Amino acid sequence: MRLYNTLTRQQEEFAPADARTVRMYACGLTVYARGHIGNFRTFVCVDVLRRALKYAFGWQVHEVMNFTDVDDRTIAGAEKAGQPLREYTDQFIEAYRDDARALGLESVEDNPRATDEDNLRAMADMIKALDQRGHTYRSDGSIYFKISTLPGYGGLSRIDQSGIMAGARVDSDNYTKEDARDFVLWKATKPGEPTWDFGTGPGRPGWHIECSAMALRLLGQPPIDIHAGGVDLIFPHHENEIAQAEGATGKPFVRFWFHVEHLLVDDQKMSKSLGNTYTVPDLAARGYRPSAVRYLLMSGHYRKQLNFTFASLVQAEESLRRLTDFLARLGTVSGGDAHPEMAARVEEAATAFKNALADDLNTAAALAALFDLVRAVNSAIDAGDLSAPDAKVVSDCFARADQVLGVIGLRQQEEATPPVPASEIEELIDARQAARRRRDFSEADRIRQDLAGRGILLEDSASGTRWKRK
RNA sequence: GGCGCCGUCGCCAAGCGGUAAGGCAGAGGUCUGCAAAACCUCGAUCCCCGGUUCAAAUCCGGGCGGCGCCUCCA
Numbered sequence: 001m002r003l004y005n006t007l008t009r010q011q012e013e014f015a016p017a018d019a020r021t022v023r024m025y026a027c028g029l030t031v032y033a034r035g036h037i038g039n040f041r042t043f044v045c046v047d048v049l050r051r052a053l054k055y056a057f058g059w060q061v062h063e064v065m066n067f068t069d070v071d072d073r074t075i076a077g078a079e080k081a082g083q084p085l086r087e088y089t090d091q092f093i094e095a096y097r098d099d100a101r102a103l104g105l106e107s108v109e110d111n112p113r114a115t116d117e118d119n120l121r122a123m124a125d126m127i128k129a130l131d132q133r134g135h136t137y138r139s140d141g142s143i144y145f146k147i148s149t150l151p152g153y154g155g156l157s158r159i160d161q162s163g164i165m166a167g168a169r170v171d172s173d174n175y176t177k178e179d180a181r182d183f184v185l186w187k188a189t190k191p192g193e194p195t196w197d198f199g200t201g202p203g204r205p206g207w208h209i210e211c212s213a214m215a216l217r218l219l220g221q222p223p224i225d226i227h228a229g230g231v232d233l234i235f236p237h238h239e240n241e242i243a244q245a246e247g248a249t250g251k252p253f254v255r256f257w258f259h260v261e262h263l264l265v266d267d268q269k270m271s272k273s274l275g276n277t278y279t280v281p282d283l284a285a286r287g288y289r290p291s292a293v294r295y296l297l298m299s300g301h302y303r304k305q306l307n308f309t310f311a312s313l314v315q316a317e318e319s320l321r322r323l324t325d326f327l328a329r330l331g332t333v334s335g336g337d338a339h340p341e342m343a344a345r346v347e348e349a350a351t352a353f354k355n356a357l358a359d360d361l362n363t364a365a366a367l368a369a370l371f372d373l374v375r376a377v378n379s380a381i382d383a384g385d386l387s388a389p390d391a392k393v394v395s396d397c398f399a400r401a402d403q404v405l406g407v408i409g410l411r412q413q414e415e416a417t418p419p420v421p422a423s424e425i426e427e428l429i430d431a432r433q434a435a436r437r438r439r440d441f442s443e444a445d446r447i448r449q450d451l452a453g454r455g456i457l458l459e460d461s462a463s464g465t466r467w468k469r470k
Numbered sequence: 471g472g473c474g475c476c477g478u479c480g481c482c483a484a485g486c487g488g489u490a491a492g493g494c495a496g497a498g499g500u501c502u503g504c505a506a507a508a509c510c511u512c513g514a515u516c517c518c519c520g521g522u523u524c525a526a527a528u529c530c531g532g533g534c535g536g537c538g539c540c541u542c543c544a
Contacts, residue, residue: 038544460502
């Protein structure tokens with residue numbers, strides 16, 4: 001598949017270096033608060049990438065997504081809550097797992113926490129390696145990376161190093177640095193803050209070292225195949241990760257950098273101060289399904305800003321409904337012989353779907369291929385030209401597509417737990433059918449309206465009545 | 471001040487030089503006891519102005535508008 005590589009600023013043909021297993025790292029959540037849907041846009045896009053690599057292109061995947069559970073914000077939050085750091089961050093990791101499940105994120109191979117001892121040790125070891133190669137200095141008990149010792153610094157973000165700012169704010173970190181661009185690897189212990197010592201002196205890790213060290217500890221020798229994250233991380237976080245990993249190993253760190261653009265809300269950046277951050281539970285409380293959120297988050301190209309509005313969420317809901325209604329309808333087809341031309345049409349759609357994914361993960365175009373097939377097959381059903389064997393071919397195609405999209409199955413799971421017990425719905429449908437048979441339509445309509453009031457919609461067709469959630 | 475992205479039908483959104491995908495919403499029709507679903511029909515020349523080309527939404531130049539990064543941030 002072709003992927004846009006931030007490092008080269010162009011699309012390149014991607015394959016794992018060993019032609020078998022994609023080794024990828026994604027920057028996860030800093031667990032000082034519940035992740036919002038902007039965070040989850042990145043995670044959903046990375047999930048779709050992961051699934052595409054596995055299910056559409058047949059590679060194995062070893063993905064690492066971390067939890068940053070020690071930094072200024074987590075420490076401040078824990079202190080304010082009067083909880084130990086670990087206990088404080090635990091609750092947000094749990095929340096992440098709940099939301100990830102709700103959004104159908106596949107679990108990844110490794111979810112390291114920065115404060116796990118193995119990881120802290122790996123960070124300390126990397127700092128020691130940097131020290132030996134002359135990339136560090138100490139100041140007030142903290143250890144810094146000396147950018148001037150690494151000539152290639154800045155290659156990812158392509159930031160002009162000479163003319164840094166006039167209008168931009170300078171690093172407000174209140175540690176002492178030799179050069180404003182230098183960044184901290186290991187922060188000296190401050191009163192009341194958690195502290196560790198694995199051979200580099202007491203203190204805690206800087207933000208950037210966490211990812212470099214965990215990526216290489218869990219994925220092995222650099223370069224790794226893919227490193228993913230939100231665009232805001234390009235500088236300084238990813239730039240510094242490169243500096244650390246390459247400074248410590250002398251080898252290239254990452255082959256492909258995959259960056260997801262931001263989610264906006266009402267055309268504005270999401271931020272706490274604007275009060276426009278939403279979490280998955282926030283949206284659920286307003287009656288929106290997580291499946292619709294997932295659909296919305298992956299309906300646009302990952303490298304383009306996506307503007308979140310409730311109107312677009314409703315549209316996502318309806319679009320998804322069309323897919324699930326279609327699959328339900330497929331299930332009612334019975335009898336007949338296979339039509340080769342239908343198999344060919346399905347094959348055409350499957351190819352278009354895969355080609356779209358191969359084109360830098362063009363999910364919008366991939367969905368269009370599916371909707372084209374929906375219309376073609378619906379027409380065939382209307383014309384009585386679709387057999388049960390045909391329907392099987394079609395539904396298999398959708399099942400394969402949904403391995404990558406992960407949204408139809410999610411929706412179907414949500415449908416499986418209706419607000420009214422399924423047995424009661426079935427009884428009411430039977431009662432309504434009896435009423436219809438005796439042409440007591442007012443009673444039939446009453447039952448239908450009663451169920452609608454309780455969130456269940458009925459649809460009559462030649463093959464019987466089906467129900468679905470509103 | 472520097473770097474970069476974006477501007478396509480009412481809304482969302484593909485398009486990467488060859489004559490505008492798809493979805494939602496809407497209108498009319500078919501089907502239906504009614505409804506729903508489904509199908510059919512109906513919609514844009516692509517922010518503006520120049521230029522290059524046989525041919526531009528797609529390339530170049532200039533505007534206008536929106537956004538991001540340069541600072542913690544997905």
